[in-house]
Amino acid sequence: MAFTRATGKHRAPSRLSRKSAHAAGVAALATTGVIGTLASPALAADTDTRALEDTGLNQAVITDTIADRIDAQAEAQEREAEEAAALAEAQAKAEAEAKRKAEARAKAAREAEERAAREAERKRLNSFTLPVAGSYVSTSYGAGGAMWSSGSHTGIDFHAPYGSEVVSVGLGTVVEAGWGGAYGNNVVIRMADGTYTQYGHLSSVSVAVGERVMPGQQVGISGSTGNSSGPHLHFEARTSAEYGSDIDPVAYLRSHGVNV
Incomplete structure (x- = not known):
């Protein structure tokens, strides 16, 4: 198919x-x-x-x-x-x-x-200063004469007309203030360096025993009290507070820078 x-x-x-x-x-x-x-x-x-x-x-x-x-x-x-x-x-x-x-x-x-x-x-x-400002030494240390019982001057005399301000030469403490016999009214100060200074024949005293004084502070007024022939300041430097321990005040002041 x-x-x-x-x-x-x-x-x-x-x-x-x-x-x-x-x-x-x-x-x-x-x-x-x-x-x-x-x-x-x-x-x-x-x-x-x-x-x-x-x-x-x-x-x-x-x-x-x-x-x-x-x-x-x-x-x-x-x-x-x-x-x-x-x-x-x-x-x-x-x-x-x-x-x-x-x-x-x-x-x-x-x-x-x-x-x-x-x-x-x-x-x-x-510091140290002169005890009488602008003054000068009128009688030297160790000068002889019948006025002094020791036979010589145990300090120096600064020319100071009556009423002149007398000051401490340095820092110290007053150990005597008042009548001092032949020194008349006097002040003795034990200095800061252990020495002593004396200010005699004052007409008046301005400090008291035990008082601390500064350099240049007034301690009295100059006069002619005690064994003095006229107004002046008798100044001494000593190794102790006792009479007879004196040292040359001019040499003392000069050793502390004071022009004397």
């Missing part, structure tokens, strides 16, 4: 037929301009999509740029605040250091003044 190819609507076209039909369709579409018509909306749609996409990207970029600027401004403000705080702290430290230095200088100046004052006071206390 022989088979025959089926014909009619159920018969599939051959490959060659499909290719031919496709080519013919493409040619027809090209001829009628359908391809161009179909292509244009697709291209337009693609362009619109890119435009939308570009608009969204631009918006994102703008938003990011504003945020970056805000962040940058915040960071700049924060840096400015930190710099201002650092500057304020540095200024405070500088002011504190300047204050400390000023206080140190003031303290050093006070200490220097105090040292200078102490030194000046020490020098003053250790």
Whole structure:
């Protein structure tokens, strides 16, 4: 039995037929301009999509740029605040250091003044002076004569008109003040260096026993009491408070820097 190819609507076209039909369709579409018509909306749609996409990207970029600027401004403000705080702290430290230095200088100046004052006071206390200001020796030490019981002058006489101020030649403590026989009204002072000085023939006494006297402090007024031939000051330097321990008063005063 022989088979025959089926014909009619159920018969599939051959490959060659499909290719031919496709080519013919493409040619027809090209001829009628359908391809161009179909292509244009697709291209337009693609362009619109890119435009939308570009608009969204631009918006994102703008938003990011504003945020970056805000962040940058915040960071700049924060840096400015930190710099201002650092500057304020540095200024405070500088002011504190300047204050400390000023206080140190003031303290050093006070200490220097105090040292200078102490030194000046020490020098003053250790200083010696003439018992009668501007006076001179009228009778020397060891001069002989019948006026002195020992046969010689145990001190020196300073020229001192009646009523002249008589002062302690240095720092010391009064051990005798009042009548002293041949010395008349007299004062004996134990000096700071352990020696003794005597001031005789005074018209009056200005200090008391036990009193501490400064260099140049008044101890009496000159006169002519006791064994005296006229107003003057009899001055002695001794190694003890007792009579007979006298030493050369001129050499004594000169050894303490007094110009006699």
